[in-house]
Amino acid sequence: MKLFEYQAKNILKKYGINVPRGHVITNPDDIEDLVQEIGLPLVLKSQVLVAGRGKSGGILFAENAGEAGEHSQKLIGSKIKGSLVSSLLVEEKLDVTEQLYASVSVDRQTKKYVILASKSGGVDIEEIAKSSPENISRYWVNPVTGFSAAEATKMLASLGIDGDDGSALAAVIYTLYRVAIDYDAELVETNPLVKTSFGVLVAADARIIVDDNALFRHPEFHENSLHRVDDTTREAEARLLKLTYVDLDGDIGIIGNGAGLVMATIDMVQLFGGRPGNFLDMGGGAQTDIIKRGVIFVMAKPEVKAVLINIMGGITRCDVVASGIIAGLNEAKEKKPVVVRMMGTNDVEGTRILNQSGITTYPNMEEAVAEVLKK
Amino acid sequence: MRSIIDKDSKVIVQGITGREGTVHTALMLAYGTKIVGGITPGKGGQEVYGVPVYDHVAEAVNRHGANTSIIFVPAAYARDAVIESIEAGIKTIVPITEGIPLKDTVEFIAMANEKDDVVIVGPNNPGVINPPHGVKVGIMPNHIFKPGNVGIVSRSGTLTYEIAWHITCAGMGQSTCVGIGGDPITGLNFIQLLEMFRDDDSTEGIVIIGEIGGNAEELAAEYIKETNYKKPVVAYIAGRSAPPEKRMGHAGAIVMGSMGSAQSKIEAFAAVGVAIAEKPGDTVSLLKQKMGQGNG
Numbered sequence: 001m002k003l004f005e006y007q008a009k010n011i012l013k014k015y016g017i018n019v020p021r022g023h024v025i026t027n028p029d030d031i032e033d034l035v036q037e038i039g040l041p042l043v044l045k046s047q048v049l050v051a052g053r054g055k056s057g058g059i060l061f062a063e064n065a066g067e068a069g070e071h072s073q074k075l076i077g078s079k080i081k082g083s084l085v086s087s088l089l090v091e092e093k094l095d096v097t098e099q100l101y102a103s104v105s106v107d108r109q110t111k112k113y114v115i116l117a118s119k120s121g122g123v124d125i126e127e128i129a130k131s132s133p134e135n136i137s138r139y140w141v142n143p144v145t146g147f148s149a150a151e152a153t154k155m156l157a158s159l160g161i162d163g164d165d166g167s168a169l170a171a172v173i174y175t176l177y178r179v180a181i182d183y184d185a186e187l188v189e190t191n192p193l194v195k196t197s198f199g200v201l202v203a204a205d206a207r208i209i210v211d212d213n214a215l216f217r218h219p220e221f222h223e224n225s226l227h228r229v230d231d232t233t234r235e236a237e238a239r240l241l242k243l244t245y246v247d248l249d250g251d252i253g254i255i256g257n258g259a260g261l262v263m264a265t266i267d268m269v270q271l272f273g274g275r276p277g278n279f280l281d282m283g284g285g286a287q288t289d290i291i292k293r294g295v296i297f298v299m300a301k302p303e304v305k306a307v308l309i310n311i312m313g314g315i316t317r318c319d320v321v322a323s324g325i326i327a328g329l330n331e332a333k334e335k336k337p338v339v340v341r342m343m344g345t346n347d348v349e350g351t352r353i354l355n356q357s358g359i360t361t362y363p364n365m366e367e368a369v370a371e372v373l374k375k
Numbered sequence: 376m377r378s379i380i381d382k383d384s385k386v387i388v389q390g391i392t393g394r395e396g397t398v399h400t401a402l403m404l405a406y407g408t409k410i411v412g413g414i415t416p417g418k419g420g421q422e423v424y425g426v427p428v429y430d431h432v433a434e435a436v437n438r439h440g441a442n443t444s445i446i447f448v449p450a451a452y453a454r455d456a457v458i459e460s461i462e463a464g465i466k467t468i469v470p471i472t473e474g475i476p477l478k479d480t481v482e483f484i485a486m487a488n489e490k491d492d493v494v495i496v497g498p499n500n501p502g503v504i505n506p507p508h509g510v511k512v513g514i515m516p517n518h519i520f521k522p523g524n525v526g527i528v529s530r531s532g533t534l535t536y537e538i539a540w541h542i543t544c545a546g547m548g549q550s551t552c553v554g555i556g557g558d559p560i561t562g563l564n565f566i567q568l569l570e571m572f573r574d575d576d577s578t579e580g581i582v583i584i585g586e587i588g589g590n591a592e593e594l595a596a597e598y599i600k601e602t603n604y605k606k607p608v609v610a611y612i613a614g615r616s617a618p619p620e621k622r623m624g625h626a627g628a629i630v631m632g633s634m635g636s637a638q639s640k641i642e643a644f645a646a647v648g649v650a651i652a653e654k655p656g657d658t659v660s661l662l663k664q665k666m667g668q669g670n671g
Contacts, residue, residue: 051632106477108589108627111484111560126632143485184478186559213626214476216451230620246621259557259624260531260586263613264655270616271653279617281624284473284514284532285395312533312540314501315395315514344516344536365537366656 001210001225002049006089008206011183012190015175018202022091031072034090035065041093044071048083049230056080061093083229094204095197101125101136102173103189104180113141113180115152115173119159121192135159141177149174168201169193184214234278234301241293243280250275252372253298253307253336257282257316265310268365274373277304284315291324292331299332306337306375310365313344320346322353329357337375341368378575379467379496379553379563380443382407382508387435387465389414389456390447391423395471399447399514400424406517407509411439414456432463445502445512446470453498454479461486461493468562469512470498477626480560487562495562499626500554501532507550507577515539515552523548524577525662528568529584530557530591530627534613537655538582545659550578557625559588565595573606580607580666582658583649585640587614588628592640600647607665610644611652612637 003011009019021038024047025031035042046058053059058080062068068090078085101121107114118136120128128136139155141147152170156162161169172193180188190203210218215225226239238245244259248266252274256262259281266276278301280294298307311321325340340361342350351361362368386403390396391413401424404410410426412435419430435441444460446453446469453472460468461483468487475498487493496503502513507522519536521543529535532554539549553568555561565583572578585592592612599608615637617623619630630636641651650661 106481106559108559108591109594111481113481143481144489181478184476186477211477212622213450213474214478217476244624246618246623248616248618256533258531258533259628260529260534260584260613261537263531263586263617263623263628264534264537264611266617267613267615268654276616279623283624312536314516314532314536315399316533343540344519366654 001212001215001221001228002230003208003210003224004047004049005045005206006047008208009203011179011208012203012206015179017172017175018200019206020091020094020202020204022089024087024089025072026076026087028069028072028076031068031090032065035068038090038092040064040068042068043091043093044068044075045089045091046075046080046085047087047089048080048085050081050083053080058085094194094202096194096204097197098195099192100169100195101128101191102169102176102193103187103191104176104185105187105189107140110140112143113147113177115139115141115147115155115177117156117159117169117173119161121194125191147174147177172201179208183208184211184217185209186211238297241297242290243294243297244283245297246279248276248278250277251303251305253277253301253304254310255280255282255294255298255307256310257286257312257321258284261310261312265308265365265369268369269308269373272369272373277301282316286316286321286324288320288324288327291321292327295325295328296332299328299334299336304336306339306372308339308341308368308372310341310368311343311350313347313350317345318342318347318350319353322350325354325359326357339368339372339375341365378505378551378571379494380503380505380510380512382510384443384467384510384512385409385411385439385441386443386445386512387412387414387432387441388426388445388447389432389460391415391426391428392418392421393447395514396447397423400426402517403511406511408511411435411441432459432465436463436465441465443467443512444469446472448472450474450476454483457483457495458486461490466492467494467496467512469496469500469502471500471502471514473499475499475558477558477560480558484560484562496553497556497561499558500556500561501535503551503553504549505551506548513554519543520552521548524550524579526550526568526572526575526578526581527552527584528565528581529554530586530625531584531613534584534611534655538584538611538658541656541659542662545663547659547662550575557627559627565591566598569595569598569604573604578606580609580662582662583608583610585610585612586625586628587617587623587630587637588625588635590635593643596643596647596649599649607662609650609652609658609661609665611655611658612640
């Protein structure tokens with residue numbers, strides 16, 4: 001789950017990292033008070049979760065009160081890369097002498113947390129990695145022994161950052177690591193981390209992505225996790241229903257058990273010339289109730305004209321799924337054609353239950369996909 | 376690398392008294408797996424399908440020489456369960472559990488790596504099945520598999536069943552099928568399994584089932600090239616039509632920026648001579664072609 005910049009900055013601030021003075025506003029008129037309180041010039045930053053908001057006009061600078069008012073009217077309610085701006089983070093404009101980069105993330109390849117630091121901040125880290133890889137220092141943390149400020153100091157020496165600058169940056173990096181561990185973050189990044197004309201390090205931007213699997217340990221994010229701005233309306237509804245759902249733009253509803261199988265199903269629908277309307281993974285060991293909810297939910301999407309249910313039983317039992325499908329079809333408001341593919345644990349009983357209700361089942365996935373495209 | 380499981384594996388089930396633990400203990404016993412004990416703290420002394428339940432892993436290791444563990448405990452307690460097994464001397468640990476926090480997985484995989492000869496298969500996986508030995512440490516449906524000479528390694532459970540079923544229906548069978556798991560970080564990866572299959576005389580052809588997210592497939596392709604891998608390999612990659620920045624069911628199945636697209640994986644495999652199946656069922660004809668040729 002991605003946090004907003006202002007949320008990430010609040011966390012960094014709590015851990016003692018400097019962030020610019022600023023406030024969040026949701027009403028454009030509130031900018032007037034901030035001009036007084038923070039002073040000019042100001043930066044107005046759209047709080048959206050899409051990458052590259054600066055290049056898309058989501059960050060504007062104001063030299064005077066008039067500009068600040070215009071910018072805030074313009075940004076709030078606008079869309080940046082399709083994402084609605086409902087709040088702005090309004091901050092003091094810093095007098096910057098250097099732009100640095102620092103992050104902590106989980107490296108899938110080495111299976112460790114990796115710390116990245118660079119003197120060339122302010123641009124995408126992937127770009128730095130391509131254009132000047134020698135300007136990035138990487139440090140992989142031993143998960144058993146952890147990380148320390150001393151190790152942070154060492155990794156900076158290779159970039160030629162030492163002395164007071166080195167200790168200050170090492171302290172920030174070590175703090176980012178503590179935030180990553182304490183908040184179960186997949187990513188904690190500050191880019192740019194700036195040095196101001198006063199010689200102080202300030203996190204001018206901040207990003208935190210919290211591991212979805214760890215949200216149960218972080219009740220403070222509960223509300224956040226239920227209302228995500230990067231969800232579509234239907235994805236948000238699905239989340240409340242505890243369904244693993246992704247919207248697609250076609251007209252064939254897709255339900256299945258197991259992420260890989262459902263991906264393979266949408267791929268096959270596409271390969272056969274159809275257009276999948278969604279991805280819905282019922283997961284392993286799905287019970288009647290969740291299957292019922294899933295069937296009702298996919299049936300209710302207006303664009304969907306037929307539904308394909310693909311079940312390969314393992315931990316999931318086909319008879320349980322069959323009962324769920326029947327219950328869902330009975331309760332769905334609008335009836336649409338359904339094609340079921342069923343195979344695996346208790347498939348004989350599952351097939352019997354469905355056939356009894358007049359639903360044809362197919363043991364073969366390709367046949368089922370071909371059939372649903374005729375509907 | 377040693378084989379992950381065989382007919383002599385002495386298996387314990389952590390979380391044996393839970394719903395899934397109980398169901399799959401029965402199914403594993405029916406397949407022929409030697410289950411020597413179950414673990415549920417506080418329920419020591421009970422029995423599940425004749426399998427004695429202990430409070431601690433160490434008891435099952437001491438009494439029965441248990442060397443393999445399958446874990447069904449909920450995500451919040453999975454870390455402790457894995458670490459208990461590592462410390463008790465279990466050598467093959469299979470955490471089936473979905474939804475384990477990444478930080479926990481990073482930690483227990485590092486602890487396992489500090490020991491000699493401890494492998495973690497998963498988490499968030501269907502387990503391992505070895506049809507020629509009649510043993511499974513997993514949750515896959517028994518009747519889909521048949522002894523044979525095809526090795527399968529996969530990031531997806533149900534897709535493994537799908538492809539194994541096609542192989543079985545074609546009159547072929549499987550040597551060992553390993554679900555490495557759908558999480559961003561897993562214990563075993565494609566490369567270790569390719570290494571194992573290379574040295575396993577009962578495996579004559581290999582199917583890799585990959586999906587979007589990360590670069591494990593690209594690394595496997597590099598390995599195949601660098602080691603001049605001789606056994607025929609066929610790959611199926613799921614998620615060609617998945618939108619970017621969306622998690623497709625598995626925690627690890629997400630395209631981030633330019634990283635992890637199906638296209639990148641397909642290109643990497645195709646470039647090193649791995650046959651790419653357009654549909655899961657196509658793996659069979661590709662395997663037959665490649666295995667008929669004698670080598671890749």
